[in-house]
Structure formats: structure tokens, C-alpha cells
Amino acid sequence: MSAPELTPEKLQTPFSSQIYDQDGELVTTLFKEQNRLKVDIGNVPDQMIEAVTSIEDRRFYQHNGVDIYRIFGALMANIESGWGSEGGSTVTQQVVKRTILSPEKTLTRKIKEAYLAIKLEQKYSKDEILQMYLNNIYFGNGAYGLATASTTYFGTKDLSGLNVSQMALLAGLPNAPSYYDPFQHPDRATDRRDQVLQAMVETGAISENQAKKAESIPVKKLVQEQKKVINNKDRPYQAFVDRVYHELVNERKIVSDQQFYQGGLKIYTTLDTDAQKEVYDLLTSDKINYPDKAFEAGISLIDTKTGAIQAIGGGRDFLSIGDTNYGAEEKNPPGSTFKPIIDYGPAIEHLNWSTSHSIVDEPYSYSDGTPINEWDGEYWGSMTIRRALAWSRNIPALKTFQVVGKEKAAGFAEQLGIELEEPIPEAAAIGGLSTGVTPLQMAGAYAAFGNEGVYHTPYAVKKIVFQNGKEKKPEHEPVQAMHDYTAYMITNMLKTAITSGTGTGANIPSIPVAGKTGSTNIPEPLRQEYHIGDGLLDSWFTGYTTQYTAAVWTGYPKLKDGDDVHYIRYDGSEDIAKEIFQVLMENLSDSETPDFKRPDSVGESGGTLYVRGAQPTISGSVDDEQQEDDHTDQKEFEPPVQQEEENEQEPNREEQEQKKPRNQNQHKEPKDQQVEEQKKQQNEEQQDQNEQKNQDPEENKTDQTDEDSQEQDKDSQEQDNQESNPDEGEDQDNGSDGNTEDQDNSEKGNKDGDNGENSGGEEKDKEDNQSRPDDTG
Numbered sequence: 025m026s027a028p029e030l031t032p033e034k035l036q037t038p039f040s041s042q043i044y045d046q047d048g049e050l051v052t053t054l055f056k057e058q059n060r061l062k063v064d065i066g067n068v069p070d071q072m073i074e075a076v077t078s079i080e081d082r083r084f085y086q087h088n089g090v091d092i093y094r095i096f097g098a099l100m101a102n103i104e105s106g107w108g109s110e111g112g113s114t115v116t117q118q119v120v121k122r123t124i125l126s127p128e129k130t131l132t133r134k135i136k137e138a139y140l141a142i143k144l145e146q147k148y149s150k151d152e153i154l155q156m157y158l159n160n161i162y163f164g165n166g167a168y169g170l171a172t173a174s175t176t177y178f179g180t181k182d183l184s185g186l187n188v189s190q191m192a193l194l195a196g197l198p199n200a201p202s203y204y205d206p207f208q209h210p211d212r213a214t215d216r217r218d219q220v221l222q223a224m225v226e227t228g229a230i231s232e233n234q235a236k237k238a239e240s241i242p243v244k245k246l247v248q249e250q251k252k253v254i255n256n257k258d259r260p261y262q263a264f265v266d267r268v269y270h271e272l273v274n275e276r277k278i279v280s281d282q283q284f285y286q287g288g289l290k291i292y293t294t295l296d297t298d299a300q301k302e303v304y305d306l307l308t309s310d311k312i313n314y315p316d317k318a319f320e321a322g323i324s325l326i327d328t329k330t331g332a333i334q335a336i337g338g339g340r341d342f343l344s345i346g347d348t349n350y351g352a353e354e355k356n357p358p359g360s361t362f363k364p365i366i367d368y369g370p371a372i373e374h375l376n377w378s379t380s381h382s383i384v385d386e387p388y389s390y391s392d393g394t395p396i397n398e399w400d401g402e403y404w405g406s407m408t409i410r411r412a413l414a415w416s417r418n419i420p421a422l423k424t425f426q427v428v429g430k431e432k433a434a435g436f437a438e439q440l441g442i443e444l445e446e447p448i449p450e451a452a453a454i455g456g457l458s459t460g461v462t463p464l465q466m467a468g469a470y471a472a473f474g475n476e477g478v479y480h481t482p483y484a485v486k487k488i489v490f491q492n493g494k495e496k497k498p499e500h501e502p503v504q505a506m507h508d509y510t511a512y513m514i515t516n517m518l519k520t521a522i523t524s525g526t527g528t529g530a531n532i533p534s535i536p537v538a539g540k541t542g543s544t545n546i547p548e549p550l551r552q553e554y555h556i557g558d559g560l561l562d563s564w565f566t567g568y569t570t571q572y573t574a575a576v577w578t579g580y581p582k583l584k585d586g587d588d589v590h591y592i593r594y595d596g597s598e599d600i601a602k603e604i605f606q607v608l609m610e611n612l613s614d615s616e617t618p619d620f621k622r623p624d625s626v627g628e629s630g631g632t633l634y635v636r637g638a639q640p641t642i643s644g645s646v647d648d649e650q651q652e653d654d655h656t657d658q659k660e661f662e663p664p665v666q667q668e669e670e671n672e673q674e675p676n677r678e679e680q681e682q683k684k685p686r687n688q689n690q691h692k693e694p695k696d697q698q699v700e701e702q703k704k705q706q707n708e709e710q711q712d713q714n715e716q717k718n719q720d721p722e723e724n725k726t727d728q729t730d731e732d733s734q735e736q737d738k739d740s741q742e743q744d745n746q747e748s749n750p751d752e753g754e755d756q757d758n759g760s761d762g763n764t765e766d767q768d769n770s771e772k773g774n775k776d777g778d779n780g781e782n783s784g785g786e787e788k789d790k791e792d793n794q795s796r797p798d799d800t801g
Contacts, residue, residue, distance in 0.1 A: 074229035089141035164201030263338025294332035322350025331480025355460030359542030376638035414525030425453035440469035539567020
């Protein structure tokens with residue numbers, strides 16, 4: 025067995041992991057020599073040395089590099105005092121592990137480590153070995169070495185000025201620097217510091233009274249305000265590196281915190297450096313007119329087909345690992361971006377609804393009787409689910425959620441990587457989630473719609489190469505989260521949302537793109553408490569092409585920050601998420617980006633998309649206002665009673681004919697030739713459908729208008745069919761995404777603006793219940 029040579033050069037420089045992009049090019053190295061402050065052992069206070077040896081290696085001055093008693097003693101100490109109270113390796117062994125050998129846990133490496141530790145003790149003095157340790161060890165927040173750590177946490181490199189409490193805090197950090205980070209986790213840091221102080225009492229380094237005095241000082245008062253300095257060259261990549269850290273250390277647990285920084289790893293990632301620079305530039309430059317410095321944004325960009333993370337925007341001031349990552353880690357309520365995931369996706373998947381399935385927007389309540397509001401305070405009457413989604417209507421979304429059922433809806437979301445809290449609130453139908461979601465989760469979920477229903481958990485790491493040359497490739501297993509017909513039909517409806525619905529501000533005319541807006545409003549009690557006018561807490565946009573999927577969140581970290589109250593105002597700030605998406609996707613996308621391909625499982629009749637083998641709903645009208653006017657005797661949408669275990673029923677509603685249509689004046693003249701062509705198409709489709717009569721009758725019943733009512737209103741139905749065609753027209757042979765429904769109602773939409781789903785400022789929910797944002801867009 026051969027062992028590496030102990031050279032001064034190696035012993036003075038710690039191992040550092042390296043991050044590579046998707047093309048195998050080196051992006052950054054975690055350790056930077058120019059950022060390290062070295063210290064001479066003669067300038068280290070005795071109590072600092074005692075703090076380190078008490079917690080890391082109590083017999084440091086007695087053993088010859090390997091301490092047999094220490095190994096068994098550490099085992100007992102961890103059992104009696106808790107994990108981390110004492111480690112098994114000596115300080116000498118840690119110097120070898122961090123500078124000469126890789127930290128992988130194999131018997132061969134442990135033998136080499138022990139052998140080299142003994143050799144090191146023979147070649148160098150105890151003080152020299154301790155100096156190597158104190159200058160090489162990682163203390164978190166980019167601080168390698170004791171003097172660097174003192175400067176990072178306390179603002180001074182003069183160790184003689186530190187008190188016992190500060191020394192104990194530093195001595196405890198190397199065990200798990202990110203976990204015990206005093207900036208991010210002061211409570212954990214306090215517990216670890218107190219462990220070190222008790223260890224110092226046990227070794228006689230300090231008295232009980234000194235320990236109690238040191239323990240009485242809050243960690244928050246020990247450390248300075250966090251200040252981070254990072255190489256400007258590396259800064260654009262830091263949010264992505266943070267995601268790599270979380271994936272390897274916290275989620276997959278492939279390497280430890282210590283290995284990540286000092287394991288000498290070569291980490292090959294999915295990073296697209298050009299995309300990452302573009303994301304960083306959008307967050308930090310004046311390309312976007314941000315309202316103030318406190319306004320934040322988070323971005324996740326992934327490959328639609330593979331789930332590979334291309335870029336992460338952690339925030340406008342993101343600097344390094346451990347910062348709040350608004351693009352990948354921070355959760356916020358998704359608002360109406362959740363509707364395809366929790367409402368309409370499950371309805372198509374489980375109930376075979378067509379895109380023309382009719383539903384009524386009318387006064388309505390949750391199952392407990394609490395009214396649900398629309399964002400504009402108006403009710404648009406009967407409409408297709410395509411239009412309900414495109415214009416982000418809340419009441420149709422809730423009705424759809426109730427028909428599908430909570431369990432099926434939640435199961436659909438879980439297949440897309442989003443696990444809902446229990447019990448599942450009905451407000452989830454409009455994105456009212458108390459735990460929220462990250463942009464990375466939303467990007468992953470939406471990508472499945474653009475990938476024929478196949479879901480990939482977003483990932484950043486392709487492979488890891490350890491120091492010994494061994495490789496590990498994390499597994500990335502795809503999941504068929506839904507049928508391809510569900511994915512395509514949702515995509516087709518989301519194309520309408522972005523071409524003529526609430527998402528027009530994110531549209532890219534030259535590229536086939538689908539997407540959805542979302543927002544959450546400020547609860548009425550908070551508006552009253554802080555004297556807030558109309559505004560939002562969160563504004564989202566999530567969308568995709570066949571190439572990329574991006575999710576953008578915008579908002580403020582805190583509503584109340586000192587004397588300031590921060591919220592999104594209707595001054596253009598509400599549209600920033602759409603603007604970021606539009607600029608990012610237009611700059612990155614190939615001009616020849618292909619359109620989404622319709623699978624054989626999807627049929628088309630007069631513009632209506634339906635599941636082959638299921639009866640299409642072709643009674644849903646494009647001009648829903650005209651349908652409301654002409655068909656007051658048509659049977660309205662009535663969701664069935666919920667499953668027995670849910671004990672929920674949809675409340676009774678007023679008869680549709682008692683409601684006033686929203687815009688009765690917007691009529692169109694019939695076009696006889698078009699009517700005849702559509703009737704011909706429908707007859708052909710009906711022949712196909714008659715061959716499918718063995719399907720579940722309940723599904724047919726759910727997805728079609730009452731046939732008796734259709735017979736009674738045959739003439740009017742022909743007019744509905746004529747006008748429903750443009751509404752469902754994305755798949756016409758001419759390839760147009762134009763939507764006559766939305767064109768005919770453009771005046772109505774335009775008066776609300778692109779952010780129309782959020783503009784109903786006077787109809788805010790009166791309940792102090794953030795999990796039920798009734799006015800959510």
C-alpha cells in the first residue's frame with residue numbers, strides 16, 4: 025500500500041472542491057487563497073488553543089498522531105453527551121485528511137490516514153501541526169482559517185481581543201459550519217458554543233463560573249452584522265452553487281458539508297453559463313425597472329425535456345452559499361400559477377374534460393360557507409375551462425377542484441413534485457398554500473406539461489469525481505406523471521393564457537410558448553393595520569417552450585421591515601415577473617424552437633380539444649356572454665357531491681337565468697358557411713365517438729352538456745358551436761394561436777390590463793386567513 029508524500033506545499037493548502045458547467049469547463053473553485061488570512065501559532069491565545077483541543081482532541085499533546093483511547097472515548101461521549109460532543113479523529117489526522125487524502129470513508133483511506141498522521145508527528149512539532157490545522161480548517165461563510173473566521177464573524181483578525189464565548193463559538197464551527205452558522209442559525213450556534221464551553225470546563229481550561237458567564241452572552245450579540253465579500257468574477261454563479269450544495273449535502277446526502285468544501289471534489293453540473301449570466305444580469309442590472317432596493321426576485325430555469333437546471337437567480341443581492349435563495353429554496357404561495365396543477369390538469373386527467381367543458385362563474389362559497397371572490401368583483405357567467413384558465417377566474421377553479429376531489433387533485437400535484445400539507449385546504453384551488461412552493465418546484469411541474477406528461481425532478485449535478493478518481497452519477501429517474509393528452513391540452517390552454525389572457529405581457533410572438541400568471545393579495549386585516557391601499561404580496565409567472573421552462577417569483581421578504589411597509593403596488597411592479605420571463609426566454613430561445621406536438625390521444629372538433637374515446641364538450645361557447653344571453657334555459661354546471669370521506673358538498677347557487685351577463689352587448693353575427701363546416705366536422709367526430717360507447721358513463725356525463733337541452737336548443741346550439749371554434753382554435757391547420765373569444769372580449773380584458781387577474785382591489789377578502797386568498801390571481 026502506497027501513501028502520498030508529506031510535502032510542505034500540500035500541508036499548507038487545504039483541498040478545495042471545483043464546480044464545472046454542462047460543457048465540462050471550470051466555473052469556480054470554492055477555496056480562494058487570496059481570501060485567506062494566515063496566523064502564526066504564537067499569536068493564538070492559550071484559551072483559543074484550549075477551546076480547540078477540548079472539543080476536537082483532548083489528548084493532542086500526549087498521543088503520537090493516533091489516539092486509540094480517543095476513538096473509544098469519542099464513541100462513549102457521543103452516546104452520553106450527544107452527537108458532535110467529541111470527534112474520533114485527532115487534530116493530526118484531520119490535517120492529513122484535509123490536505124493529503126480525500127475524506128471518503130473507506131478502510132484503506134483510514135489506514136493511510138493513521139500511517140501519515142504518525143509520520144507527520146515524527147516530522148513536525150505539535151505547534152506546527154496545530155498551526156496547519158488552524159490555517160486550513162473551514163469555518164463557514166467562505167472563511168478558511170482561524171484569522172479569516174475571526175474577521176468574518178467578529179470583524180477583527182486580532183485573536184487576542186476575543187472573549188471566551190467568541191473563542192468557543194469559533195472552535196465549534198468546523199464540525200458542521202453551515203449547520204452551526206451563527207448568522208443563519210443562532211440557536212444551533214448557541215448550543216454548539218455551550219458544548220465547547222462545557223468541554224473546556226471538563227479539561228480545566230475554564231471554571232464553571234467562566235462558562236456560565238460566557239453562556240449568558242447571546243450569539244447574536246457576539247457576531248457582527250453579516251458582511252460578505254466575493255470575487256465579482258464568481259458572483260453570477262453563486263446562486264447555482266448554492267443549489268448544488270443543497271442537492272448534494274442536504275437533499276441527496278451524497279457528501280457531507282465538510283467534504284463539499286474540502287473534499288477536493290470535481291463536481292460536474294448542468295449549469296449553462298450563458299443562461300446564468302443572463303439571469304444574474306436581469307436581477308442586478310437596470311434592464312428591469314425595480315421599484316426599490318428591497319424588492320426581490322427569484323428565478324429558476326430548467327431544460328423542459330430533462331429537468332436539468334440551467335440557471336438559478338437567487339435574488340438581487342445573492343452573494344454566497346447560505347444566503348436566502350429565492351429561486352431555489354425560498355417558498356411562497358403560488359397564486360393562480362397553481363390552477364393548472366391542482367384544478368384543470370386533474371380534471372382532464374381523471375374526468376376527461378375537453379377544453380370546451382362549460383362552467384359557470386357566479387356568486388359562490390367554499391364548503392364551509394365562506395364566500396370566494398373574483399379578482400375584479402364581477403361574474404362572467406358560463407364559460408369554457410379554456411377561458412376560465414386564460415383569464416384566471418377563481419370560482420370556476422374552485423368548482424373544478426371540488427368536482428375532481430381533494431385526494432385526486434393532491435395526488436396529481438404530488439406526481440409533479442409538490443406535496444400538499446394536510447389537511448388539504450379548499451383554498452389550494454386558487455394557490456392558497458400556507459407552506460408555499462419554490463420557483464424550482466413550479467418550473468419542474470410546468471416542464472412536465474411541456475414534456476408529454478413526463479416529470480423530471482430538477483437536478484443540478486451530473487456527476488462527482490472524488491480525489492481517488494472514482495465517479496458517482498446521481499440517479500435521475502423520470503416519472504410519467506400524467507397522460508400525454510392532459511399535458512398537451514393544458515399546454516394548449518396555457519398558450520391561450522399567454523396570447524390573449526392575463527399573460528400577454530410575457531408573450532414572445534416568434535416562439536410557441538405557454539404560461540400562467542399568479543399573485544396573492546394582502547389580507548384585509550393587514551391592510552387596515554398598516555393603512556395599505558391596493559397591492560399584492562407575491563407576483564409570479566411560470567411558463568415554458570419545448571426547450572426551456574422558467575418560473576419567476578417577485579415580492580418583498582417582509583411586509584413590515586422596521587418602520588417601512590413593503591408590498592407590490594400597481595405601478596408596473598406587478599408585471600415585473602412577466603417582464604423577466606419574457607426577456608429571459610426571448611434572449612435564450614432558439615428562433616427555430618419547435619411547437620408542442622399534439623399526441624394521437626387528443627382529438628379536435630371545431631377547435632375543441634378532447635380525449636379520444638371520450639365525448640368532447642362542444643357546447644362551451646367562445647362568446648360566453650352571448651351564450652348566457654341566448655341559452656338561459658341551458659342546464660348550468662353542477663358539480664357532484666364530494667366523496668363521502670371529505671364530507672363536503674358544493675353549496676346551492678342561484679339559477680343561472682337570475683344572473684346578469686357581464687357584457688350583453690358584445691354579440692357577433694352568425695356565419696352560415698362556417699356553421700355548415702363545423703356541423704360537418706362534428707358529424708364526423710360523432711361517428712368516431714359512437715364507436716367509443718363502452719367508456720365510463722359518468723365521465724361522459726361530467727364532460728358534456730345535457731343532451732336533452734341540446735335537442736331543445738338545436739338552433740342556438742349551432743350558433744354556440746360556430747363561436748366556440750375560434751376559442752379552441754390553436755390547433756387549426758393554419759397553426760394560429762389566435763382566440764376569437766378573447767379577441768371579441770378584448771375591451772373587457774384590456775380595461776383590467778395584462779395584470780387583470782389581480783386588479784380587483786376593492787373586493788379583498790375580509791377574513792384574516794392567509795391560506796384562503798380569495799382574490800388570488
